[in-house]
Amino acid sequence: MIRFFKVILKNIIQGPSTIKYPFEDSPAPEKLRGKIVHNADACVACHLCEYVCAGGAIKMQESEDHQGIDFVVWHDTCTFCGLCEYYCPTKAIHLTNDYHTAHVQADKYNYVEKTFVKKQPCICCGEPMVPISPAMVEQIYGQEGDIRGLSKMCPQCRRKILWKGGVSKS
Amino acid sequence: MAEFLQSIVKRSPWIYRINAGSCNGCDVEMATTALIPRYDVERLGCRYCGSPKHADIVLISGPVTAVVREKVLRVYDEIPNPKVVVAVGICPISGGVFRESYSIASQLDAYIPVDVNVPGCPPRPQAIIDGIAMAIEIWRKKF
Numbered sequence: 001m002i003r004f005f006k007v008i009l010k011n012i013i014q015g016p017s018t019i020k021y022p023f024e025d026s027p028a029p030e031k032l033r034g035k036i037v038h039n040a041d042a043c044v045a046c047h048l049c050e051y052v053c054a055g056g057a058i059k060m061q062e063s064e065d066h067q068g069i070d071f072v073v074w075h076d077t078c079t080f081c082g083l084c085e086y087y088c089p090t091k092a093i094h095l096t097n098d099y100h101t102a103h104v105q106a107d108k109y110n111y112v113e114k115t116f117v118k119k120q121p122c123i124c125c126g127e128p129m130v131p132i133s134p135a136m137v138e139q140i141y142g143q144e145g146d147i148r149g150l151s152k153m154c155p156q157c158r159r160k161i162l163w164k165g166g167v168s169k170s
Numbered sequence: 171m172a173e174f175l176q177s178i179v180k181r182s183p184w185i186y187r188i189n190a191g192s193c194n195g196c197d198v199e200m201a202t203t204a205l206i207p208r209y210d211v212e213r214l215g216c217r218y219c220g221s222p223k224h225a226d227i228v229l230i231s232g233p234v235t236a237v238v239r240e241k242v243l244r245v246y247d248e249i250p251n252p253k254v255v256v257a258v259g260i261c262p263i264s265g266g267v268f269r270e271s272y273s274i275a276s277q278l279d280a281y282i283p284v285d286v287n288v289p290g291c292p293p294r295p296q297a298i299i300d301g302i303a304m305a306i307e308i309w310r311k312k313f
Contacts, residue, residue: 018210021296022303028294055260055267055291077264079291099294102301104308105284108263 032097033080036073040115042092045069045130049084049093058084068118069130075101075111090135123149124157176313182215183309185302186225186249190242190278192232195292196259200229203295203302211299214306222248227305229298233261233268234278246282252312254305256286258298263287 019026028034050058057078063070084093103111119128132140132151141150150158187200203209204218219225222245234242246255255278260266262278269277278284285308288301 017207018213019208019296021209021299022214026296032294056269074264076287076289077260077266077269078289079260079267081291099290099297100300101290101293101297102286102288102304104286104304105279108279108287111287111289 028097028099030097032099033082033095034098035075035096035101036078036084036113037094037096038071038073038113038115039092039094040071040117042090042133042135043071043115043117043130044090044092044133044136045071045117046089048087048089052083052087053078054081054083055079063116066119066128068116071115071117073113074109075113076108089139090133092133120152122154122157123152124161125154127154127156129154180310180313182217183226183254183306184219184224185211185216185227185229186219186222187229187231188242188245190230190232190262191235191238192259192261196231196261199292199295199298200231200258203298206295209295209299211302214299214303216302216306222246223250225249225253226309227254227256227302229256229258229302230262230278230282231258233265233271233274234276234281235273236275237273239275239281243281252309254285254309254312255282256288256301256305257284258288258301259293260289260291263289266291 045060047060050060055077057074059072061070080095082095085091085095117130120131121127122129137146137151141147148161150161153161185204187197189197203211216227228246228249230242232238257263257278261268262284265274265277268274286301286304288297290297293301
């Protein structure tokens with residue numbers, strides 16, 4: 001009997017457990033997988049995210065003027081599985097904890113995250129290429145960084161330079 | 171009299187839910203929004219009803235498979251006007267992971283005029299509450 005009153009008293013003090021969501025904001029857990037954000041500066045356009053995407057939501061295509069690569073995530077077919085974030089070598093893709101996904105039908109095909117990965121000319125031949133991000137440079141060339149400027153060259157020029165200079169045995 | 175009744179009706183849209191070949195993930199989340207005290211969608215004046223003839227807002231989940239399509243359309247026709255359709259989950263919106271499968275001809279809005287989309291796999295209960303709140307606003311404008 002006393003235990004019964006304890007429960008009642010506890011519930012009166014605690015108040016209702018219902019969240020007041022549409023009228024008040026409801027915080028999401030830090031690691032919740034919600035809307036995708038893409039950092040175009042860190043992206044190396046390796047197309048790995050497009051390959052692993054379960055829902056076929058990610059499309060990477062060369063832009064019409066060949067000046068860069070259009071990156072598009074259509075949230076209406078994204079399963080928020082997080083494979084793209086897991087496999088991204090430079091961590092350019094991030095799943096935020098923003099879960100406010102409801103939208104009206106008119107926005108259906110505009111409900112996308114769209115970025116543009118700009119190409120830069122190769123310092124040897126001038127051919128436009130996607131620049132390698134600092135994170136990738138550190139992964140390839142180690143802590144001392146890119147001394148010979150190889151990260152600013154297109155793959156062909158890089159191969160030529162390495163062939164002429166031989167493989168350094170540092 | 172009719173106006174008086176309409177002014178009362180506007181305060182409580184009833185919800186009906188159709189499973190169009192869903193994997194049950196979105197259905198569980200929809201049940202969660204209604205039944206668990208934490209989310210409690212009945213605060214918005216909504217109530218889940220068992221018959222399509224009492225419904226005002228329809229929540230449809232699932233990719234609309236070839237087998238279930240005719241049945242979905244038949245149930246949809248039984249719902250009285252004005253009605254609002256909410257597509258819950260990515261499957262009815264775009265086909266999701268089942269897109270281009272052998273048993274799925276097209277997504278939901280090829281058959282039924284959809285008003286609100288709630289993407290997610292499954293969407294969070296809060297997102298479904300968001301979608302229902304949007305649907306109620308659209309529904310009130312339809313009178």
